[in-house]
Amino acid sequence: MRPAFPEISAAQSLRERADAVLWIKSQMIRHGLNYEQLLAAGCFAPPGVAGGSASGVIKFRDANGHAWNGVGDPPDWLQRAVNAGQSIEHFRVERKE
Numbered sequence: 001m002r003p004a005f006p007e008i009s010a011a012q013s014l015r016e017r018a019d020a021v022l023w024i025k026s027q028m029i030r031h032g033l034n035y036e037q038l039l040a041a042g043c044f045a046p047p048g049v050a051g052g053s054a055s056g057v058i059k060f061r062d063a064n065g066h067a068w069n070g071v072g073d074p075p076d077w078l079q080r081a082v083n084a085g086q087s088i089e090h091f092r093v094e095r096k097e
Contacts (some may be wrong), residue, residue, distance in 0.1 A: 016065070060091040 028034065038044065058068040066077045070092075075081070082088055 012065075020032055059092055060088070061093050 028038075044049060056071040057069055060068045060074075062077060062081070064077075066075065068075050068078055073079075074088075078088065078091060081091070
């Protein structure tokens with residue numbers, strides 16, 4: 001059986017991560033935010049808490065590489081697909097057989 005989604009190459013993943021970090025830094029500068037302010041606002045969960053490193057396992061992914069760990073509200077890309085009639089199971093990384 002062919003995988004539902006193509007694997008993202010390691011180089012592509014690193015580029016996307018670097019792009020995301022650059023975007024986050026630019027938004028912090030634009031809005032005058034620093035790490036301490038983000039920490040105080042609760043933007044970072046401690047390891048082992050929902051949203052922290054323990055919940056970082058990707059459970060849902062689309063063909064564009066958007067991913068979600070299944071914790072909290074579904075992200076916009078997934079909610080739009082479900083609203084359009086697509087089953088959430090279509091996006092599950094580890095399908096139940």
